[in-house]
């Protein structure tokens with residue numbers, strides 16, 4: 001079966017059966033929705049900084065893939081590259097395909113048709129993403145008018161229905177609220193309603209749980225799970241919160257200093273982390289004793305030679321200092337480390 005020869009990082013649709021990914025111990029069937037291949041992003045300023053190097057991964061229909069890693073490792077840049085929202089001073093190489101179509105080659109008009117409708121994003125700061133001068137109802141109805149040419153009245157009633165479906169018992173009242181009247185948690189839920197009102201095949205959520213209290217995080221988690229189960233959406237989930245990611249993701253990609261160092265399903269990753277950085281990251285969790293990884297992530301404009309993690313790695317060998325390791329596939333997972341030949 002061709003599916004056996006596929007790559008774990010890049011799962012191409014090579015057979016009519018579609019591809020499979022591991023979800024815990026169960027196998028998910030589905031077609032590849034998003035495929036990122038050897039993505040490189042640099043920013044040109046006084047000096048050129050290579051922010052992403054050789055990022056490759058794919059997301060299937062209905063799959064949740066999480067990107068985790070310390071601040072500044074490049075998670076949001078991946079999200080912005082997919083949405084074609086990087087600033088003009090950026091240089092992008094590699095390929096990003098959505099349903100087999102290249103997103104990088106698209107002009108703004110073509111991209112506008114995909115944004116919101118096929119791929120939606122929840123940005124890192126919900127209060128900034130909602131417009132303060134329009135009511136929630138207006139902001140929810142607008143994409144329906146723009147993308148689906150819906151009449152205002154019908155769009156408003158569909159918007160109210162979307163809020164009801166999102167679990168707002170007082171959905172009619174919510175339609176008239178303004179973002180400044182509402183809590184961060186509530187705005188985050190409005191934003192998810194707005195982002196998913198057009199039923200996108202892929203939702204990108206950049207730190208959706210940031211700044212929310214425990215109750216709001218639980219609600220958010222239930223909503224994201226709902227999107228997956230009821231609407232069959234795929235999700236690219238970016239988060240610092242490893243517990244949140246563990247509960248929601250089908251696969252987790254661990255990033256360090258602009259590259260993926262490990263990719264695995266949550267139970268393999270949490271029970272048997274392979275990369276020394278992943279091990280360090282897990283040991284720094286409260287229930288594992290809060291042991292921080294010594295040192296800091298290297299600045300992206302002066303990366304160390306060899307393995308980017310070697311200055312902080314307790315297991316480094318001579319070759320780690322000299323040679324940059326490639327990412328290698330081991331069964332259903334992938335790791336970038338010489339410990340795994």
Ligand SMILES: Nc1ncnc2c1ncn2[C@@H]1O[C@H](COP(=O)(O)OP(=O)(O)OP(=O)(O)O)[C@@H](O)[C@H]1O
Pocket residue numbers: 043049051069070071072073074075076077078087240300
């Ligand atoms: N427009 C830009 N110009 C120059 N450098 C940038 C630009 N945008 C991002 N960067 C740099 O790219 C690197 C990756 O940033 P990014 O926001 O993707 O990190 P992140 O992993 O999302 O971090 P966080 O967890 O804090 O959100 C950072 O070093 C950042 O300073």
Ligand code: NI
Pocket residue numbers: 075076077124206
């Ligand atoms: Ni970010």
